[in-house]
Amino acid sequence: MNRQWCSNRGMDTIEYDEEAELDKYVLAYYPNLMTRLEALGQKAAFAEQKAENTTSKAMADKLREKWGSQNNPEVVAALSKGVEIFRRTVRNRILQDHADDVFLNRCPECDKLVRTPKAKLCLWCGHSWHEKVPDKSETNSQ
Numbered sequence: 001m002n003r004q005w006c007s008n009r010g011m012d013t014i015e016y017d018e019e020a021e022l023d024k025y026v027l028a029y030y031p032n033l034m035t036r037l038e039a040l041g042q043k044a045a046f047a048e049q050k051a052e053n054t055t056s057k058a059m060a061d062k063l064r065e066k067w068g069s070q071n072n073p074e075v076v077a078a079l080s081k082g083v084e085i086f087r088r089t090v091r092n093r094i095l096q097d098h099a100d101d102v103f104l105n106r107c108p109e110c111d112k113l114v115r116t117p118k119a120k121l122c123l124w125c126g127h128s129w130h131e132k133v134p135d136k137s138e139t140n141s142q
């Protein structure tokens with residue numbers, strides 16, 4: 001099964017980073033497992049990233065004022081080592097405290113984490129594990 005090597009040719013493939021994928025996956029699909037502080041930190045982190053990416057200083061100020069962490073010393077502390085580290089800490093905490101609640105949907109073929117908990121298609125190797133739908137033409141013979 002070397003198909004994935006061939007299909008990489010000429011394509012801009014993103015390298016699989018288990019840690020980064022786990023961060024994205026857990027925070028995107030299990031926000032309900034965050035503590036209040038973690039959720040606030042996540043909002044502040046989003047706002048900060050948006051603020052950094054906007055060219056308008058007024059907009060950046062507004063974002064920081066609305067969602068920023070400056071009013072909450074706990075959030076400031078949580079984010080003090082940077083957004084990436086904050087997210088990784090939250091993700092590890094969720095995986096540790098809620099191991100039974102988090103379904104890590106892995107590709108049966110390459111064992112990589114796929115895009116969503118319900119995905120049945122692996123974008124890393126192209127493997128698809130959709131259950132076979134019964135063929136309608138067999139039962140619908142009228």
Ligand SMILES: [Zn+2]
Binds near residue numbers: 107108125
């Ligand atoms: Zn796969």
